[in-house]
Amino acid sequence: MTCQTRQPDRLAQPQSDVDLLESFVRWAAAQLNLDLIERPDGACELVRRTETPDGPTIESVSAFCWPGSRAPGEVAGQRVTPITGRAPLVEWFHDALQAQGPAVHARPKYQPSGVHDFSNQLFSAYTVENGNVHLGGCLFDDRPFLRLTYRSPALDRIEHYYFNENGTPIDTETVQSLGLNEIVPAGPYPPRMTGQQMTLLVHAGQRHIESVAPPLENGVRSTEAASEKGQLSEPIAATIIWAKHVTGKLRFTIGETFADLPFEGWARMFVPPPFHCEASGVDSFHLGATDDGRIVAADEIATCDKSGKRVVRCELVECSVSGQHVLEKLTRTCPVSGQPALQDQFTICQVCQQEVSNIVLKNGICQACRQLIPVPIDDPRIVWLLGEYPGLDRFRKWQLSETESVYIAQAATWWKRLLVVIDKETSQVHRLAHRSGFGSRWTDLEPAEREELLEF
Ligand SMILES: [Zn+2]
Known part of the structure; x- marks a missing residue:
């Protein structure tokens, strides 16, 4: 079983600007280890907790409210306004995330982390008569995708663009199927990827964005030119998202015998594969x-x-x-x-x-022997028969039938009938017999009679 990432039909785009911005802020806060305090009046405050010898200190980073909500006034001396893509906080996120490296590590919020997460679904898919199914091996590995987050041309919202590990864009369905649009920090020990590898991947994604950016007035497509217009510039976040991939083998055992079924695919999209019966x-x-x-x-x-x-x-x-x-x-x-x-x-x-x-x-009497048909003397089968046994050429009236292996020929004179059963391939005569014109019983010819009749 395999599961491939499809080529894009279009770039992944957000479904809702408001949800997207809120989701980004929550993720960035978690990625930067900030606490998001949400007050009953709708105000949100981002704070940084720091442990010191004198106890924890709390530093307020920003206060805002979600788009569309009513501004509740002030928090910690800051005027609270709905957050937008233009907000200084978004720029602050950009700087803080960039300080962590060419990209930051994340993973889908919901995906199996091990076989225990889907073993029930896996095993219950199969019914094995008088036998059982178990895992003959299972390996989970993390495979990287790139998410580039930009402020949109209008600067009041953000957009994500997703790429596979080769820097090729992936389609919306794949993004959603793998849960790449709902991510959390990868934790303190993310899978290994060097800074150079990350930089190469980010640049590949950026080059693609530049190549598909809408042309400006002078036809220039570069992000630098776009930036002058307040459009796409560098991404505000580059994120490596690690999706779980699974490779394994199921073993079906019945008595002393067993059969293996290899499988492979994205853990989150994993569907038990059917067993292919070679015999049927x-x-x-x-x-x-x-x-x-x-x-x-x-x-x-x-x-x-x-x-x-x-x-x-x-x-x-x-x-x-x-x-x-x-x-x-x-x-x-x-x-x-x-x-x-x-x-x-x-x-x-x-x-x-x-x-x-x-x-x-x-x-x-078999059907072939019951249903002989008169054939002319120049019928190719009779010609062949007489060629093999010239002595039979004395008979001029023939009837013929055939099976898969033999010709059944009968010759008639005014006073008797002759039966020849001859092998189609070897031309061996299986039977040579005669009977009187009115009799029903065939009598095999004596060897001497056979020889005389067939050879001369
Ligand atoms: Zn027969």
């Missing part, structure tokens, strides 16, 4: 075992009517005589019908002496 080609979450010890899709297991063995349904054939569904190896193909039939459903035809399935027999 069917994908299934319901597994069982055949009597010969193969783990297959349980719904594809069927029982052989003859042997009672449990096998995969597609391995059974229908006996053309009894209608039973049986293992193919218990059958053979009838040379007359071309259909499989159980081996105990064959009888020797009294005329051509081939073993044929009972369904083509009537009064001991």
Whole structure:
């Protein structure tokens, strides 16, 4: 199972300006280890707590209220106004975050951190008849995405742009699916990424933003030119978001036999994959075992009517005589019908002496021997027959029938009939017999008669 990041249909954009700004402020505060105090009157205050030998000190960083709320007056001597993308606090965030390095580390707020977070969902997806499923291995690793946060051209809101680890933009659906739009600080020990790697990735993202920025009056697309117009400049935050990726293997065990199912994908988007049954080609979450010890899709297991063995349904054939569904190896193909039939459903035809399935027999004579058709002397099959055995050229009236392996030919004179059963491939004569014109019983020719008739 794989889960790839799709190429973008458009750049990831915010759904709500107000929610986006509030979400950014909350995240930046957490990232900078600030406490956000929200008062009942709607005022918010960002404070920095510092531990000193004399006890904690609290320093007020900023006071504001959320966009759209009523300004409640003053907090700590500061006039409280709704925060916007233009607010000095946003610029302050920019400086403070930039001081932490080329980018800061974060992770999706909601994502599985280990297999325990989805093991129930994983195992309950499968039903294993007389067996069980367990993990044969599972590895979680963190893979980086880049979020660049800009103030929008209007400067009163912010926008996020998301990229994969190669600096390629990713689409909105992927951002939401991976939870990249709702993040928290990665903690004190984020996955390792060098400052140079971060800088390269940030620059790749910035170059892309520049390339798609709306052209200005003179056609220039650079962020520097945009900045002069109060539009896009450098990002106010560059964030490496670490999404969990999972690789593992499920092992299904029934008795002494087992089958493995590898899986791979983003932990947050993980969906248990179906088991692919090689024998039937069917994908299934319901597994069982055949009597010969193969783990297959349980719904594809069927029982052989003859042997009672449990096998995969597609391995059974229908006996053309009894209608039973049986293992193919218990059958053979009838040379007359071309259909499989159980081996105990064959009888020797009294005329051509081939073993044929009972369904083509009537009064001991097979369908091929009952349905001979008159053919002209220049019929290619007769021409071939007479070429192989020139002695037969003395007969001018022929009737013919054929099975998968033989030609059944009869020649007629005014006083007797001749029967020739000849192998199509080897031209070996399987039977050479005669009967009187009015008789019904064929009599095999003596060896000397055979030789004379066939050779001369
Ligand atoms: Zn026959």
